[in-house]
Amino acid sequence: MVDVAVIGVGMMKWGELWDKSLRAVFVEAALNAIDDAGVDRIDSMYVGCMTSGLFTGQEHLGALMADYLGVCPIPATRVESACASGGIAFRQGLIEVASGMSEIVLVGGVEKMTDVDGGGATYALSTAADQEYEDYNGVTFPGLYAMMARAHMEKYGTTRKQLSEVAVKNHDNGSKNPNAQFRMKLTVDKVAGSVMVADPLTILDCSPITDGAAAAIICPLETAKKISKKPLVRVTGSGQATDTIALHQRKDVTWLAAAEIAAEKAYKMAGVKPSDIDLAEVHDCFTIAEICAIEALGFAEKGKGGPVSENGETAIGGRIPINTSGGLKSKGHPVGATGVAQICEITEQLRGESGERQVKDAKRGLTQNMGGTCASSVVHILEVA
Amino acid sequence: MSTSARYWREIPQRYRYEASKCKGCGAVWFPPRLICAECGKREFEDVTLSNTGKVQTFTVIRVAPNEFCDESPYAIGVVELDDGVMIQCQIVDCLPEEIKTGMPVKIEFRKVKQEGQAGIINYGYKAVPAA
Amino acid sequence: MAGIVGYGAYAPKYRIKVEEIAKVWGADAPSYKRGLMLREKSVPAPDQDVITMSVEASRNAIKRAGIDAKKIGAIYVGSESHPYAVKPSGTVVAEAIGATPDIHCADFEFACKAGTEGMFVALSLVEAGKMEYALGIGADTSQGAPGDALEYSASAGAAAFIFGKNDTVAEVEHTNAYMTDTPDFWRREYMHYPRHAGRFTGMPAYFKHVTGAATALLEISGTKPEDFAYAVFHQPNGKFPTTVGKKLGFKPEQIETGLLCPRLGNTYSGSSPMGLTAVLDVAKPGQLIFMVSYGSGAGSDGFIYRVTDRISKVQDLALKTTDYLDRETIQLDYGTYAKFRGKIRMSE
Incomplete structure (x- = not known):
């Protein structure tokens, strides 16, 4: 297997991009990645996207994006795994380069979510759950995570304040990220006191509806050494796993088994353990999701995600900084783009390009992206080469 | 607009709680499956789920999907039969504030949603506090 | 002899009081309560309709009958508020109780008499030997126009009866029917609320038909009012059945057990059938029960039941009618009631 490096990343300002179309959003981020990498060609591309069909009516994104990126006739493949679409697209690109099939691959993720109203977006997102045995009853994603939150609170004593601390910390980080959608700072009282969406989760426990894209360019490490002018970042670990589509069929609704197994595989591949990781971008679609994720990844003991989030261990400067980008909470969550944007953040941190939110001496970072209620999850480990 | 078939084919589960019990390991699957996810066996016997159980976790949906907007707030839970x-x-x-984890419930036949004013009515199961 | 082998009722958990309705329309609650002999009425939850309540009542009936639902040869659902204008209620009920596909289904409509109509036909098919068991159901989620006198009483409930020849809990000793064309209450197609003819609904309608059927029933059976332990009449309010019972020579103690209207309202097709379930819940072997329904338009069905020894074995096998009435209810304000009943014009 060929060693693979990330040689370019492309982000853009995320938010309600009323004047930008699905294709425009994607191409903007992809061009930023191509410019960052300084490459003059790509051999193959992947597009992570959850449900452009429901959000905009547009499918067939591989061809559309290759066309508007001006790279036809290269192979272009769309990857869908709900909110893990971006992360799993990255893994597919990684596999293509590692196999030797292609040399320079672009992996992008995109979602244009504001072309439908709130009810339409709620519906589109709900399609990641079991349509016949979850959604049929009127559940929403905040509702599913709220049930996980209640169970976690009752089982482990996780508190309302601990949930709020996740949002406060991520908005602190996001306030330092010019690309983040919501850069305002929050307080624990403001989070707890905001409008209830699905008890016990308030609107400020939830990631927002976002338009946005992110892209990365990867190639063999040996090629990177020749063509890259940036500090080299190597992908050392990758793991992916699945779980039951329906939350209620899990033995423990508080445990993200797919994230745990994906992480185990990635740690093994990289030959490292959780304590070797300097920072991580995790899938905080809801505050409770970050608490559960840091447990599954081994950054907190089972059931201790709440206290670990409350005592500052996950802040920049803490034991294991989590979501330095602001996470999905503050940076925004254009679902198909999120997994790729996590790669962008870790790459920039390892290159030392993160400005105000830079983690000192960051040498090894992890990304964790998940779909649905973690029915699919993907973990990557990136290291300074 | 979808046809009625999608609703119609789930009737045995939605109306009568028909499930499948693996002849290999005894795991009960609802809805029924073609292969047991526990032991891999493909032979099952038909069973009907119990119609009583306990609430394991729950939430109150206050921002609902379009089809359920008129009904919010409403409670949804995971029930262990x-x-x-x-x-x-x-x-x-029951009032949402009366619901507690561990609360005993009974399953009743209810209207779950309707496909618009002119469309078919979708029935199914809901939990009510056990008498 | 053919008779009832299993019975069951269902009533929703929500209620609205006469005072709450009267307040909105500036009406005098005490005079309505006195005039209608009615305190509150049941209200179906937004997720309940004739089909859901029929299923629950039928499940209770099956528990008491102790039979395999596959043996039921017919289901007749009587109602004036079938959820569909075109598409049977009976097939959904049949599917939910596991009685398909070897079954005959029909939906009946005859104002408040549709329930006993279903019972009448189910019984007749069993008596004729066409099938082993037949299920007759009366259920409604009735609506009175906002502000109309009917709004105080139109309520929701269901009762289901499985008829058969073996293991009966009450044999049907006599039946009769009494009908004329009397336009006292109606609802035209596409109309949301029914119309009624005011005081004309009394003497020439309810009283004439109930009395006509009852008198004939006593005559053909050679019985007298005092022979009966219980009498159940259709209950559009609390007053009519009380008055008609007295006129026929029944005593208040014969009527009160089956008189559910004061705390339940008028469940229309479920009205006298639910009254009968409440009586069967407490009846003793050998007792006679007199029952006369009424439906506008107009007509009455009459039944005389003799309770058998098996009754005491089945009474506790399912929730009793009074269990549904005595359980903790949820009281609605008028605004929530209007929302539940689809009386608010929504964004399209």
Whole structure:
């Protein structure tokens, strides 16, 4: 297997991009990645996207994006795994380069979510759950995570304040990220006191509806050494796993088994353990999701995600900084783009390009992206080469 | 607009709680499956789920999907039936603040949604506090 | 002899009081309560309709009958509020109780008499030997126009009866029917609320037909009012059945057990059938029960039941009618009631 490096990343300002179309959003981020990498060609591309069909009516994104990126006739493949679409697209690109099939691959993720109203977006997102045995009853994603939150609170004593601390910390980080959608700072009282969406989760426990894209360019490490002018970042670990589509069929609704197994595989591949990781971008679609994720990844003991989030261990400067980008909470969550944007953040941190939110001496970072209620999850480990 | 077939084919589960019990390991699957996810066996016997159970976790949906907007707020929970099978359904006939984890419930036949004013009515199961 | 082998009722958990309705329309609650002999009425939850209540009542009936639902040869659902204008209620009920596909289904409509109509036909098919068991159901989620006198009483409930020849809990000793064309209450197609003819609904309608059927029933059976332990009449309010019972020579103690209207309202097709379930819940072997329904348009069905020894074995096998009435109810304000009943014009 060929060693693979990330040689370019492309982000853009995320938010309600009323004047930008699905294709425009994607191409903007992809061009930023191509410019960052300084490459003059790509051999193959992947597009992570959850449900452009429901959000905009547009499918067939591989061809559309290759066309508007001006790279036809290269192979272009769309990857869908709900909110893990971006992360799993990255893994597919990684596999293509590692196999030797292609040399320079672009992996992008995109979602244009504001072309439908709130009810339409709620519906589109709900399609990641079991349509016949979850959604049929009127559940929403905040509702599913709220049930996980209640169970976690009752089982482990996780508190309302601990949930709020996740949002406060991520908005602190996001306030330092010019690309983040919501850069305002929050307080624990403001989070707890905001409008209830699905008890016990308030609107400020939830990631927002976002338009946005992110892209990365990867190639063999040996090629990177020749063509890259940036500090080299190597992908050392990758793991992916699945779980039951329906939350209620899990033995423990508080445990993200797919994230745990994906992480185990990635740690093994990289030959490292959780304590070797300097920072991580995790899938905080809801505050409770970050608490559960840091447990599954081994950054907190089972059931201790709440206290670990409350005592500052996950802040920049803490034991294991989590979501330095602001996470999905503050940076925004254009679902198909999120997994790729996590790669962008870790790459920039390892290159030392993160400005105000830079983690000192960051040498090894992890990304964790998940779909649905973690029915699919993907973990990557990136290291300074 | 979807045809009625999608609703119609789930009737045995939605109306009568028909499930499949693996002849290999005894795991009960709801809805029924073609292969047991526990032991890989492909032979099953038909069983009917228990219609009583306990709330394992729940939430109150206050921002609902379009089809359910008129009904919010409404409670949804994960219910462990007395035979050990987990289902998810709405919890009705009580105020949301009265619902507690561990609360005993009974399954009743209810209207779940309708496909617009002119479309078919979708029935199914919901939990109500046990008498 | 053919008779009832299993019975069951269902009533929703929500209620609205006469005072709450009267307040909105500036009406005098005490005079309505006195005039209608009615305190509150049941209200179906937004997720309940004739089909859901029929299923629950039928499940209770099956528990008491102790039979395999596959043996039921017919289901007749009587109602004036079938959820569909075109598409049977009976097939959904049949599917939910596991009685398909070897079954005959029909939906009946005859104002408040549709329930006993279903019972009448189910019984007749069993008596004729066409099938082993037949299920007759009366259920409604009735609506009175906002502000109309009917709004105080139109309520929701269901009762289901499985008829058969073996293991009966009450044999049907006599039946009769009494009908004329009397336009006292109606609802035209596409109309949301029914119309009624005011005081004309009394003497020439309810009283004439109930009395006509009852008198004939006593005559053909050679019985007298005092022979009966219980009498159940259709209950559009609390007053009519009380008055008609007295006129026929029944005593208040014969009527009160089956008189559910004061705390339940008028469940229309479920009205006298639910009254009968409440009586069967407490009846003793050998007792006679007199029952006369009424439906506008107009007509009455009469039944005389003799309770058998098996009754005491089945009474506790399912929730009793009074269990549904005595359980903790949820009281609605008028605004929530209007929302539940689809009386608010929504964004399209």
